[in-house]
Amino acid sequence: MNALIEMIKSKIKIREIKNSDINEVLSRHNTHFGDGRKRTPDQWIWEYNGSYPDLFVFTVIEDNNQIVGTQGMIPIYIYVNGKRYLSGKSEDSLLNSKYRGGTLFQELYEYAMSLCNAKNMQCIWGYTPAVKVWKNKLQFSVYEKVMYESILILNLQNTLSEIFKSKRGMVKKIAMVPLIIFWYLYSLCISSFRFPKKSPRMKFSIEYKLRSINDLDVLYEHLRAKYPELIHIDQDEKYIVWRILKNSNNKYKTYFLYEDNILKAYCYAGIGNKKIASLTDFTFENAEAGTFLLRNLLNDLRNEKISKVSFLGNAKNPLMINTFNLLKRFGFLKIRSSMSFVLKNIAYKDEAILYDIKNWYVGGLWTERL
Numbered sequence: 144m145n146a147l148i149e150m151i152k153s154k155i156k157i158r159e160i161k162n163s164d165i166n167e168v169l170s171r172h173n174t175h176f177g178d179g180r181k182r183t184p185d186q187w188i189w190e191y192n193g194s195y196p197d198l199f200v201f202t203v204i205e206d207n208n209q210i211v212g213t214q215g216m217i218p219i220y221i222y223v224n225g226k227r228y229l230s231g232k233s234e235d236s237l238l239n240s241k242y243r244g245g246t247l248f249q250e251l252y253e254y255a256m257s258l259c260n261a262k263n264m265q266c267i268w269g270y271t272p273a274v275k276v277w278k279n280k281l282q283f284s285v286y287e288k289v290m291y292e293s294i295l296i297l298n299l300q301n302t303l304s305e306i307f308k309s310k311r312g313m314v315k316k317i318a319m320v321p322l323i324i325f326w327y328l329y330s331l332c333i334s335s336f337r338f339p340k341k342s343p344r345m346k347f348s349i350e351y352k353l354r355s356i357n358d359l360d361v362l363y364e365h366l367r368a369k370y371p372e373l374i375h376i377d378q379d380e381k382y383i384v385w386r387i388l389k390n391s392n393n394k395y396k397t398y399f400l401y402e403d404n405i406l407k408a409y410c411y412a413g414i415g416n417k418k419i420a421s422l423t424d425f426t427f428e429n430a431e432a433g434t435f436l437l438r439n440l441l442n443d444l445r446n447e448k449i450s451k452v453s454f455l456g457n458a459k460n461p462l463m464i465n466t467f468n469l470l471k472r473f474g475f476l477k478i479r480s481s482m483s484f485v486l487k488n489i490a491y492k493d494e495a496i497l498y499d500i501k502n503w504y505v506g507g508l509w510t511e512r513l
Contacts, residue, residue, distance in 0.1 A: 155247070157254050160201040160213075167210050168203065168235075175237060180512070186391040190234075190511055191217060194385035198262050200231060202255045204238070204247060211239040212247060214255045216267060217511075220377040223265070224496050225367055227377050231259045232509070233269030233485070249280055256489065265491040270482040270510060277485045286484040286500045291458040293467055293475035297441070298418070298450045299324065329474070347407070347435050350399050356380045358399070358406040365428055370462055372496050375504040387411055392512055395423065396443070400436040407432035410440055411508070412452075420444050422454040424508040425466060433469050441473065455480060456506040463504060 160168065165184050173181045182190075191199040195218045204212030216231030238248045259267060267283075270290070277283040353359065359378045367373050376382065387395050393413040400408040408427035412420050422440075427433030444452060454470055456463040458477075467477055484505060491497050 154206060156205040157251055158203060158205065159258070160203050164203060164210060168213055171210060171239075172213070172235060172237060189385075189389070189391040191215060193389070194218065194381050198229065198264075200255050200258045200262065201235070202251055202258065204242070204251050206242075211242055212251050213237045214251050216255060216259055216264070218262070218264070219509075220379070220382070221374060222363070222367070222377055223374050223491065223502075224372055224493065228265040228491065229263055231264040231267045233267050233271075236271075248276070252281055256487075260489050264489055266486060266488050266497060268484065268486045271485055272481050272483065274483050274485075281487070283485040283487045284498055286459075286486070288479060289457050289459050289484055289500055290480040290482045290505070291456060291467065291477050292480050293454045293456075293470045293477045295441075295452045295470070295473065295475045296450070297445050297452060298448055329476075346402055347432065348401050349436065349439055350401065351397055353383075353399055353406075354401070354404070356383065359383075359409070362406045362409070362426070362428060366426075366462065370502075372499070372502045373462065373504055374497075374502045376508060386508070386511070390511070393421075393423075398436060398440055400427075400432055402432065408436045410436060412440065412444070413507075414447075414449070418448060418450045420449045420452045421507055422452060424506060425454060426462075427466075427469075430465070430469060433466070434472075437469065437473060454507065455510075457484065457500065457503055459501045460504050461501065463506065 165187055169182055169184060169187055191201060198218035200216040202214050203210050213235050214233075214237075215235040217234055219230050219232050220227055221230045222228075236248075236252075238251070242248075256267065271277055274285045274287060278285045356379070363373075363375060363378075366375075378386075387397065393415070396412045396414065398410045398412070399406060407429065408425075410425040411423040413423045414420050425433075425437070427436065441452070452475075454466070454475070456466060458464065458467060467475075471477065484500070484503070486498065486503075488494055488497055496502060
C-alpha cells in the first residue's frame with residue numbers, strides 16, 4: 144500500500160503557476176465554488192498581479208498534466224505595532240476530492256509558505272469556514288466567533304422582492320416576511336428616536352476624493368496614537384488604485400469627511416447588482432465625525448433605492464467595537480458571520496502582538512469580494 148502511494152505521488156508535481164494554467168485553474172474554481180465566486184482571467188490577474196505583481200504566490204498540484212490542487216497568497220502591506228510589513232492573504236485553497244485524506248494539501252501549503260518566506264512576508268492570514276483543516280493540518284491559529292456583520296434594511300419593498308426572487312423554498316420565504324418587517328420597523332424607530340434631524344455642522348465637509356493620499360496616513364497615525372498595537376492595512380496610493388479605484392469585482396462610492404484640512408472619517412461603499420450596499424471600510428476618528436458621515440451616507444443610499452446595507456468587522460477589536468456601536472444607534476442589527484479568521488506567523492518577532500485578535504482591524508476591506 145505504501146509503495147502504491149509513493150508511486151502515485153512520484154507522478155505528482157507541486158510547482159508555481161504558469162500563465163498557461165490560469166484558464167484551467169479558473170475553470171476548476173468556478174465549477175467548485177459556483178456563481179457567487181466565478182471569475183474571469185482578467186479578474187484573477189487583477190487580484191494577484193494588481194498591486195505588487197512580483198510579490199504574489201500561487202502554487203498548484205499537477206497530476207498527469209491536470210491541475211488538481213491550488214493555493215494562493217495575495218501580497219498585502221499591513222501596519223503592525225506602528226511599522227509596515229508585507230503579509231499574505233491566503234486565497235483559492237482547493238484540492239480535488241480524489242486526493243484528499245493524505246498529506247498533499249499540507250505539502251502544497253508548506254511549499255507556498257516557503258515562497259512567502261522568500262518574499263519576506265511576515266505572516267499569512269485569511270478567512271475560512273473550514274476551521275479544522277487550518278487548525279489541525281496547517282497549524283494556523285483560528286479565531287472563531289469574532290467576525291460579525293451589521294445589517295440595515297433601507298427599502299422594505301425591495302428587500303421583500305429580493306427574498307421572493309431567491310432560490311429559497313416558498314415556506315422559508317413566507318416565514319421570513321414577518322421577521323424582515325419587524326426588523327425594518329425596529330431599525331426605523333431606533334434611528335428616528337436617537338437621531339432627530341439636525342442642521343448640518345459647518346465645520347465638517349464631505350468630499351468624494353482624497354485631497355491628498357497622505358490624508359489617510361495622518362488619520363491612521365492619530366488612530367495608532369489611541370491604539371498603539373493596531374494592525375491595519377497600509378492604504379498607500381498603489382493599494383487604493385488597485386483595491387478601490389480599479390477593482391474588477393465591485394464599484395465603490397467613496398466619502399471623505401474633513402474638519403478644516405484634516406481627514407476625520409471616510410467610507411468606501413460598494414454597490415452590488417441587487418441594490419445591496421456594503422460598507423467595505425467605514426473608519427472614523429471620533430463619534431461626532433462618524434455620525435455626521437454615516438447620516439449623509441445613508442441618505443445618499445436611500446435616494447439610490449438601496450435595499451439594505453451591510454458592514455463586516457472583527458467584533459473583538461476596540462476600534463471596530465466603536466463602529467458596531469455607532470451602527471447600532473442607527474438601527475443596524477449585528478449577526479455573527481459564518482467566516483472565521485485564521486493566522487500563521489512566518490517571521491514576525493513579537494508573537495504576543497501578532498496573535499492578539501483584539502489588535503486586528505479586520506473588516507470588509509480585507510476581502511476583495513466586498
